[in-house]
Amino acid sequence: MTFSTVALFVYTFILAVPLLFYIRRHKRKEARAREAAKRNADSAGPQAQHPHIDTGNCIGCGTCTEVCPEGDVLAIFGGKAVIVNGEAEILPGVKIHPAFRGHTAGSQLLEVPTSIGKLVFGSDTYSSWEGIRDWMAANIQQTDTVQQFLAYEKCYKITGGYEHCVAAHEPLSYSEGYPLTRNSWVGPNGSRAAEIVLAPGERSRKP
Numbered sequence: 001m002t003f004s005t006v007a008l009f010v011y012t013f014i015l016a017v018p019l020l021f022y023i024r025r026h027k028r029k030e031a032r033a034r035e036a037a038k039r040n041a042d043s044a045g046p047q048a049q050h051p052h053i054d055t056g057n058c059i060g061c062g063t064c065t066e067v068c069p070e071g072d073v074l075a076i077f078g079g080k081a082v083i084v085n086g087e088a089e090i091l092p093g094v095k096i097h098p099a100f101r102g103h104t105a106g107s108q109l110l111e112v113p114t115s116i117g118k119l120v121f122g123s124d125t126y127s128s129w130e131g132i133r134d135w136m137a138a139n140i141q142q143t144d145t146v147q148q149f150l151a152y153e154k155c156y157k158i159t160g161g162y163e164h165c166v167a168a169h170e171p172l173s174y175s176e177g178y179p180l181t182r183n184s185w186v187g188p189n190g191s192r193a194a195e196i197v198l199a200p201g202e203r204s205r206k207p
Helices: 003-038 063-067 129-134 145-159
Strands: 074-077 080-083 088-091 094-100 107-114 117-121 184-186 192-194
Touching (some): 107 145
Antiparallel strands (some): 074 080
C-alpha cells in the first residue's frame, strides 16, 4: 500500500466520522419529529410553555432548531419546524409539562388528576405557594423569572386557580396557612407528612 493510498484513507476517515455522527443525529431528530407529528405536535401549542411556531411563515431552514435557548425542543419535519420535546402523557391523565428554566435548565411540572381535581407539582419551579398566589418571583439569582411566571400561569390554566399548585419549599407546609397540606401529622423522628387526597376506596393512612 503506497503512502498516497494511506493518506487518502486517513483523509477519508477524518471526513467520514463527523459526517456519520451528523447523519445519525439528524435521523434521531427526524424520528422524534415524525412521532411528534403523529401526536399533532406540529401545531403552535400552548404559548405559555412552548416556543411559538408560525407555520405560515416557517420556511424550514432549521435555524430555530439550532438557536433555540431551550435546547433540543424543535426539529424540522415535512419542511416545517415542529415541537418534539414538549408535553408528554406518561400515564393516563398524568402529564409532564416543560418549565424550561423556571428554576434550572430542564425544569418540569407534573400534572396529576385526582378526586379533588388536577394537581400540579412544580418542584423547585414553585418555591412558594404564596408566591404562586401573589405572583412573586423566587430565586431570581438563578431563575428565569419570565419562565417561572409562565409556569405559574400553566398551573392556573390546568387547575383553574392556585390552590392545587404544589410547591417544593413551602414554608407554610403542614399548617392552616397552606390548605393543601393542612391534613398533616408528625411521624417518627419528627418527620412530617400530609394526606392531600385519597383514591376512591383508599383507606386513610393518617394515624
